[in-house]
Amino acid sequence: MVYQKAKTFYHSEFEETLHTTGLKMALYVYKFGGTSVGNVERIKAVAEKVKKAHDLGDQIVVVLSAMSGETNRLIGLAKQMQVHPTERELDVLISTGEQVTVALLSMALHELGCEACSYTGSQVKILTDSSYTKARIRKIDDDRIHADLNTGKVVVVAGFQGIDEQGNITTLGRGGSDTTAVALAAALKADECHIYTDVDGVYTTDPRVEPKARRLDRITFEEMLEMASLGSKVLQIRSVEFAGKYNVALRVLSSFKEGCGTLITYEESQMESALISGIAFNRDEAKLTITGVPDLPGVAFKILGPIADANIEVDMIVQNIADDATTDFTFTVHRNDYQRAKSLLEQTCATLGARKVTADDSIVKVSIVGVGMRSHAGIASTMFQALAAEGINIRMIATSEIKISVVVDEKYLELAVRALHAAFKLEQGSED
Amino acid sequence: MVYQKAKTFYHSEFEETLHTTGLKMALYVYKFGGTSVGNVERIKAVAEKVKKAHDLGDQIVVVLSAMSGETNRLIGLAKQMQVHPTERELDVLISTGEQVTVALLSMALHELGCEACSYTGSQVKILTDSSYTKARIRKIDDDRIHADLNTGKVVVVAGFQGIDEQGNITTLGRGGSDTTAVALAAALKADECHIYTDVDGVYTTDPRVEPKARRLDRITFEEMLEMASLGSKVLQIRSVEFAGKYNVALRVLSSFKEGCGTLITYEESQMESALISGIAFNRDEAKLTITGVPDLPGVAFKILGPIADANIEVDMIVQNIADDATTDFTFTVHRNDYQRAKSLLEQTCATLGARKVTADDSIVKVSIVGVGMRSHAGIASTMFQALAAEGINIRMIATSEIKISVVVDEKYLELAVRALHAAFKLEQGSED
Numbered sequence: 001m002v003y004q005k006a007k008t009f010y011h012s013e014f015e016e017t018l019h020t021t022g023l024k025m026a027l028y029v030y031k032f033g034g035t036s037v038g039n040v041e042r043i044k045a046v047a048e049k050v051k052k053a054h055d056l057g058d059q060i061v062v063v064l065s066a067m068s069g070e071t072n073r074l075i076g077l078a079k080q081m082q083v084h085p086t087e088r089e090l091d092v093l094i095s096t097g098e099q100v101t102v103a104l105l106s107m108a109l110h111e112l113g114c115e116a117c118s119y120t121g122s123q124v125k126i127l128t129d130s131s132y133t134k135a136r137i138r139k140i141d142d143d144r145i146h147a148d149l150n151t152g153k154v155v156v157v158a159g160f161q162g163i164d165e166q167g168n169i170t171t172l173g174r175g176g177s178d179t180t181a182v183a184l185a186a187a188l189k190a191d192e193c194h195i196y197t198d199v200d201g202v203y204t205t206d207p208r209v210e211p212k213a214r215r216l217d218r219i220t221f222e223e224m225l226e227m228a229s230l231g232s233k234v235l236q237i238r239s240v241e242f243a244g245k246y247n248v249a250l251r252v253l254s255s256f257k258e259g260c261g262t263l264i265t266y267e268e269s270q271m272e273s274a275l276i277s278g279i280a281f282n283r284d285e286a287k288l289t290i291t292g293v294p295d296l297p298g299v300a301f302k303i304l305g306p307i308a309d310a311n312i313e314v315d316m317i318v319q320n321i322a323d324d325a326t327t328d329f330t331f332t333v334h335r336n337d338y339q340r341a342k343s344l345l346e347q348t349c350a351t352l353g354a355r356k357v358t359a360d361d362s363i364v365k366v367s368i369v370g371v372g373m374r375s376h377a378g379i380a381s382t383m384f385q386a387l388a389a390e391g392i393n394i395r396m397i398a399t400s401e402i403k404i405s406v407v408v409d410e411k412y413l414e415l416a417v418r419a420l421h422a423a424f425k426l427e428q429g430s431e432d
Numbered sequence: 433m434v435y436q437k438a439k440t441f442y443h444s445e446f447e448e449t450l451h452t453t454g455l456k457m458a459l460y461v462y463k464f465g466g467t468s469v470g471n472v473e474r475i476k477a478v479a480e481k482v483k484k485a486h487d488l489g490d491q492i493v494v495v496l497s498a499m500s501g502e503t504n505r506l507i508g509l510a511k512q513m514q515v516h517p518t519e520r521e522l523d524v525l526i527s528t529g530e531q532v533t534v535a536l537l538s539m540a541l542h543e544l545g546c547e548a549c550s551y552t553g554s555q556v557k558i559l560t561d562s563s564y565t566k567a568r569i570r571k572i573d574d575d576r577i578h579a580d581l582n583t584g585k586v587v588v589v590a591g592f593q594g595i596d597e598q599g600n601i602t603t604l605g606r607g608g609s610d611t612t613a614v615a616l617a618a619a620l621k622a623d624e625c626h627i628y629t630d631v632d633g634v635y636t637t638d639p640r641v642e643p644k645a646r647r648l649d650r651i652t653f654e655e656m657l658e659m660a661s662l663g664s665k666v667l668q669i670r671s672v673e674f675a676g677k678y679n680v681a682l683r684v685l686s687s688f689k690e691g692c693g694t695l696i697t698y699e700e701s702q703m704e705s706a707l708i709s710g711i712a713f714n715r716d717e718a719k720l721t722i723t724g725v726p727d728l729p730g731v732a733f734k735i736l737g738p739i740a741d742a743n744i745e746v747d748m749i750v751q752n753i754a755d756d757a758t759t760d761f762t763f764t765v766h767r768n769d770y771q772r773a774k775s776l777l778e779q780t781c782a783t784l785g786a787r788k789v790t791a792d793d794s795i796v797k798v799s800i801v802g803v804g805m806r807s808h809a810g811i812a813s814t815m816f817q818a819l820a821a822e823g824i825n826i827r828m829i830a831t832s833e834i835k836i837s838v839v840v841d842e843k844y845l846e847l848a849v850r851a852l853h854a855a856f857k858l859e860q861g862s863e864d
Binding site for chain 1: 472475476506509510512513514515517518520521522524525527528531532534535536538539540542543549550552554555599600601
């Protein structure tokens with residue numbers, strides 16, 4: 001394989017070299033999720049990890065989620081109060097979860113003799129719009145954090161939360177702590193943003209489906225975005241977009257195991273990229289087809305308009321000319337929306353005088369992702385050949401610049417993933 | 433008895449009269465403690481009570497404590513992190529308790545169709561000094577609260593917390609929610625500040641000691657201060673001082689029972705006050721005496737200086753000339769400080785060449801309190817006579833303008849309280 005190891009970057013060794021040679025003091029943003037701060041012992045373990053990095057002379061900003069289960073506990077209380085909790089108040093309530101963990105971690109750091117100072121989103125301040133429960137960050141004041149870092153303190157920031165222009169508390173939506181970490185890394189011009197999770201990196205595919213799946217040392221932002229949107233739930237997609245936009249080097253690592261994780265970076269021109277980085281899949285798809293639609297201008301809008309109006313998200317869209325005067329139109333939706341989409345489409349079918357609607361909710365989408373396919377022909381044919389060799393019928397195909405997705409029957413999911421993993425020799429990785 | 437009922441003020445009737453006659457819209461600050469918001473059902477009950485008052489047309493600001501047990505739970509977590517938790521971080525941590533309850537109550541009010549908006553101390557904002565865990569309020573911005581009240585909303589404020597000039601979260605110390613409520617009532621020029629607790633008012637003495645103890649309809653600030661400082665734990669003493677200073681009418685009521693509670697007001701000149709309002713007592717005292725001290729200028733300072741330097745608070749102080757050249761000096765301290773104070777005093781005894789130190793930690797202080805004693809002679813003799821009639825030996829006497837305290841042997845506490853309660857006919861109250 002062409003995946004090069006030349007620039008592989010083992011964090012801790014690298015760091016120690018830098019420090020022993022006195023070359024550089026780095027600034028890192030570390031983000032720990034709810035599982036990593038799930039109890040007193042784990043918070044203490046995080047403190048040990050942070051202190052170790054700080055002792056090397058780095059400047060460390062830590063972003064924390066709430067203790068695992070806490071946000072759900074608070075939402076449970078809210079729902080006992082109000083069937084549909086007022087969103088402003090829900091944000092006031094659930095933002096307490098991170099406020100608790102940042103205070104506790106700061107104490108644990110003090111106990112280890114490491115100066116630390118906690119900040120809520122409001123204190124930083126992390127200015128957002130006023131979309132309660134799903135706010136977007138507008139601006140981050142970094143003065144106080146830099147001042148603290150320059151006096152040698154570790155700064156501990158509550159993830160997931162901010163404050164709007166009027167001083168109302170806001171939250172960024174589930175997984176928003178990743179977004180906080182990336183936004184802080186961008187604002188502070190951090191060297192790297194480390195996302196500590198319960199997995200030790202990004203894999204070529206889900207190891208539960210293909211045990212030969214291999215951890216990637218690095219992956220590009222574009223590939224990560226495709227992997228994330230295709231159901232690889234390592235990182236929240238918004239935080240990856242944010243990192244790409246602001247050129248933040250993201251690293252996914254395990255909170256519990258040592259290792260250098262997976263670095264998510266811009267594609268670097270001097271390195272030959274792997275053809276294919278990974279195989280993603282999505283079990284939540286359903287497919288809808290309307291056939292024999294009179295082929296007139298605006299027909300796609302007439303078909304998808306009612307679907308969009310019903311707030312149903314459409315994923316893949318394929319249109320074929322069936323014969324001279326009619327067209328077939330196929331798209332996929334989330335399985336939760338399958339029944340609603342189907343009945344809307346049946347109404348459209350009658351309105352347009354189309355032939356019929358066929359629908360299938362036992363299909364899955366399997367995708368190969370890799371920036372390398374931009375410059376290499378033959379990727380698609382390798383993919384189709386591998387699936388054909390296993391007798392897997394392809395029901396639908398969609399492509400983007402760095403991704404090819406196929407829809408296959410649900411029963412073939414594992415077989416398809418393993419066949420593709422083998423065909424692209426993903427288990428061999430950079431040693432190849 | 434001369435305690436007049438003429439101006440007794442039954443809140444709910446009074447309010448309804450005002451509203452039906454369209455005379456006045458009142459502004460009330462309601463404070464509910466931890467027991468009153470201890471679980472989901474109780475928060476809902478508070479919402480019902482608040483809505484009822486709001487429906488009458490009043491403007492209502494609610495101040496809440498954390499759910500009972502929550503602050504202790506958080507402190508427990510803190511102590512697992514750090515033997516002596518950093519105070520700044522402790523305040524970040526424990527201030528979440530009230531943030532949770534204000535959000536939940538606002539939701540419960542919305543569910544009842546009553547518009548409400550929650551505020552943290554930082555949002556109000558309640559500006560304090562930077563003395564973490566025991567901050568003092570400096571200034572309250574009332575603009576946003578008045579704006580919300582004027583649009584018909586109930587405003588729900590987190591008690592116990594504030595923010596300093598640098599934006600650090602502070603807390604006001606245990607019982608600080610009372611202080612928040614009173615300070616808000618002063619800033620907003622509220623008509624009354626209602627403190628809802630698990631008792632239904634201020635009693636002539638502790639009903640557990642004297643079952644004939646009677647709830648007072650009203651009590652003056654000065655009397656309340658003496659009662660509070662003498663161990664009647666209905667209100668935090670700071671909040672009473674604050675209320676007196678800013679002329680806030682305080683009312684103590686039960687969260688669980690209907691009733692008009694006890695109104696704490698300025699002494700009003702047109703009403704004849706009761707001679708004695710109540711009997712307070714304190715079981716936590718210990719008595720120290722140094723005898724045969726050479727009677728020279730500065731001797732009191734030489735005795736109490738080392739005690740003050742050791743941060744031991746002294747309560748009562750009595751000095752007698754024993755003979756021509758020496759003096760006896762007695763004071764009381766909290767029993768927790770008894771051993772330390774005793775050994776300090778023994779050192780002082782040697783230094784000064786005094787005769788000896790005697791000490792006793794099985795004594796209690798019993799006090800009669802009442803603004804009426806200012807203008808009535810004979811109160812002290814009634815008191816001493818009542819104690820003598822029961823054979824109770826008085827070990828020490830101290831007086832202030834509205835209080836007479838005696839120290840007696842611990843075993844006589846209940847007997848002394850009941851004897852005094854009867855002697856001053858406190859069980860008969862304003863009907864007398």
